[in-house]
Amino acid sequence: MADLRIGIIGFGKMGMLHGGIVNGLEGSTLAAVAEPSDLVARALKTLKPDVRVYSDYREMLKKEDLDAAYIATPVFQHVDMGIACVEHGVSTFVEKPLSTTASEARRLVDALERRSVPNMVAWMMRYLPTFRRAKSLLESGVLGKVIQFQVTMYVSQLFRKGKGWRYDKKKSGGGLIMGPCSHALDLVTWYFGEAAFVNARQNNFYSGETEDFLHVIFEMKSGVTGWLDSSWSVRGHRLVETRFDVHGTDGTLIVTDDIVKVFLEKEAAGLSRGWTIERIPELFEGVPIDIGGGQYTRENIEFLRCVREGRSPENNVRAAWKVHRLIDAIYASAADRGAPKEPDAFGGER
Amino acid sequence: MKHETTRPPLDPIILGHNPFFGVDHLSHEKGAARDQKFSDIRNVTAMIRFARERGVDALMLSTHPRARPICDALRAEPGISDGLRLYPVLPYIAKYVRMANEKGLTNVVLDSLSGAGIGTKLGTILKGGAGVLGRDLMKMIETLIDLEMAVFTSLDLRAVFLHQALTDLCLGLGLRGIFEFYEEYIPRRYNGAAAAYCTYNLPYLLRRLHEWGIERPVIMASFNKAGYQMNPDRPSNERALKEGGLSFVAMGTLASGYLRPAEAYEYLFRFPNVDSIVVGVSTEAHAEETFAVIRREREARGA
CATH class of the missing domain: 3.40.50.720 (NAD(P)-binding Rossmann-like Domain)
Known part of the structure; x- marks a missing residue:
């Protein structure tokens, strides 16, 4: 061929x-x-x-x-x-x-x-081994009915006003959310489906017109609730660090860039009762060529x-458009002191 | 290669820089704790001294911002730096990624060069044809390398590693000219130090370098029983190492702390052609144990 x-x-x-x-x-x-x-x-x-x-x-x-x-x-x-x-x-x-x-x-x-x-x-975070593994665990149903999730995403990136197009809202669309945080929001929709309502607050301390700190509360269409807290202006995080905690009726899942931890009330899908811990070297899968991380390959x-x-x-254009509806609702809520906003009300029909 | 015969041997154990810079591929949290400890440069020099007392006379150092105070401290204390061989890795990629996020890659290059006084020439260069640029492009790359290397002035360099992000990018793009340039420039400019490559694609890189006539490259790559960071898979890496045609520096031998030293080195010394191991140590006890296990396993295997 x-x-x-x-x-x-x-x-x-x-x-x-x-x-x-x-x-x-x-x-x-x-x-x-x-x-x-x-x-x-x-x-x-x-x-x-x-x-x-x-x-x-x-x-x-x-x-x-x-x-x-x-x-x-x-x-x-x-x-x-x-x-x-x-x-x-x-x-x-x-x-x-x-x-x-x-x-x-x-x-x-x-x-x-x-x-x-x-x-x-x-x-690309969908192609990181730990977050991929978390997706398959969520799909397997081992947690029972998912009730609540918590997401944190932090990186030490910005401690003065940033320069360049990424920090110009007209060109980038926003700050933290359009940067690393959009990955976390994509994972939220990949894991838990579409949001019915969000409440959000942001703080633009360093950047002025774009956000440096963000907190979002989610009510998903499935009834699952959750929150996300994120910033690129906190110290002690050399690289972007992301963590999801997911609580279900039968267990808890914790996933970070380095590790997947599952606690189960009862044995299921080959996992024993109690804690199972899988670390990155175990989850590693080689690629034909690695440039800057196998996830890109x-x-x-x-x-x-x-x-x-x-x-x-x-993860096609249409799915990404839905992530942008979520992002628009987050901005609208933050501009309205956390009033609930509906992602479906943004960005056109369907 | 013509300098192959004159190339000095690699040190069998090289002290790695990752703990000094707070890098931990298994745990961000552990990395941050080490970052705090080694932000006091005296803790870095104490670790280097401890290693030297145990016969480890080599240090790998990327051009991380902390490399400058470490090199300054080494120059100030001949007792530690005399006879110490350095293995730089360049560039410190995170810095450039951050700068590129702000101003774009082209501006990062242009700003770095103008700091070195050749930026003003760039206007002229850019007006010339591709042939003119070809010559000046290599000059620009030389300047960028020299800027990164300035921190190591007057220290003894044994090999200069190109960071895996650049090695693997040039490999993917098939930029043979860059590898040929690097092989020629590094030993000429840095007193016989070997051109060396860090990679996450050992079999692929070795195959291409051999195709391009670079016969016995110095390569550093992950090599561990867990297969961690070994692309495309562990067996291909094992085959490549057995076939040889390289000077090999093993990194990631403990799979970021996932493997115990005894099992890790028992595995590693099953293979011929392991010229050197780079090890990150964060405490004296850890260093003592690691060096002892490496020597024991190396002798047991007659490697």
Whole structure:
């Protein structure tokens, strides 16, 4: 079978990462890059002359016969670029978050309804071994009926006003929530479905117009309740640290980046009564090439498989649009001193 | 490679930097506790002295912000640094990721270079054709390396490792030119120190480097009985090591503390071609035990 020809739009940190992975995997080749920076474009021409480099992504889409395109540009550009890819019939991979708002994201959902191509949004935490294991444990039903969840996500990142597009609300859509926290919100929807109502409070101490501290209370459509507390302005967390505690009638699940702990009232699904602890070395699964973490490779393998099979994975653009409805409701509630807001009321119909 | 014959041997045990920098791949919490302990540089130098008294004369050090005070302390205390061989790892990737998040990767590069006084030339470089850039691109990379390496001035360097994030990115992109450049530049610029690579893709990297004519590269990769951080899987890594054609530094031998030292090193020394082991130690008792077990298992296996 011929290699899938891949184009990357935006050859910054994440664009290079995906470029390295797709080029390193069997069955796909980095064919073209669209990158407006002269330095990056010229460096690529020197070091990798077999890749065609464009300063304008529209040129690339027009001239190259691509099987898939990866969009790894600042957030506010994602949707227009995604629509262009879809209109060219090119499978579309979009870095997270999908968009600045749900109604903006809706435009890409609509474009996909007019012309369906395989599509995916890069919620890479779904591909981390511990959080994957937690998903399978939740699906197995060993916890009985899930009642309540607690999420914390902290990183020592920002202790003065940040510079660049990520800290400009018009370009990024927000601060902490659009950064690391969007992953936690994606996991909340992956694990527990859609939220019926949220109440949220935020504190913008360092950033001014975007949030540095966030607290959200959830009422899910399933009746499960929960809360999330997050900040990128707390000390003592060299890397992003995430923890979910899930309480059910038959047991408790605790999952972090390093460990999965399950307490069960009775033996179930091969797990004994009491505590079972699984650590990262036990859960490790090798990948054909690891650049910056196996989760990125697993994400790419899933996307490329979907491209070949002409379908989209669970974490597709439509699912990401729903995460953005949740995010919009969180912002609206925080702006209204924690008044309950309904995600379904945001970001268009359906 | 032409410098292969003159390349000095690697130290059999290298003290790792992770505990000093609060890095713990198994537990963020443990990492944070160590970070607090070793934020006092005297605790770092005490550990280096303790290791040296037990015959471990090598230290791995990434260009983490804490490398500067550690190197300053080493230079100030010849009693610890004389005869100590350093194995730098560059760059300290977390710093660049954080900077790239703020201003984008291109600006990180441009700002670093302008700090070194060559930024003003960049306008001219960018106006030139790809051929002009090709030459100057390598100059820029040299400058970026030298900037990272400045912290190690006057210390004895044995091998200079490229961080796995860059090694593996260049591997994935197939940037043969970068590897050829690095092999040539490091020993020439740093007094015969070996060009070396940290990777999470040992079999893949070794195969490509051999294809590209780099015959006996120095590679550091995870190697442990748990198969942790061994891509694509443990058997492929074991085969690659048995086939040889490299100088090998084993890291992650305890799978981030998941394995007990005795079982870990009993496994490791079943394999030939393990030239060196990098070990992170956070307490004297831990160091004592680890060094003793490594030596015992190495002798028992005649490795």
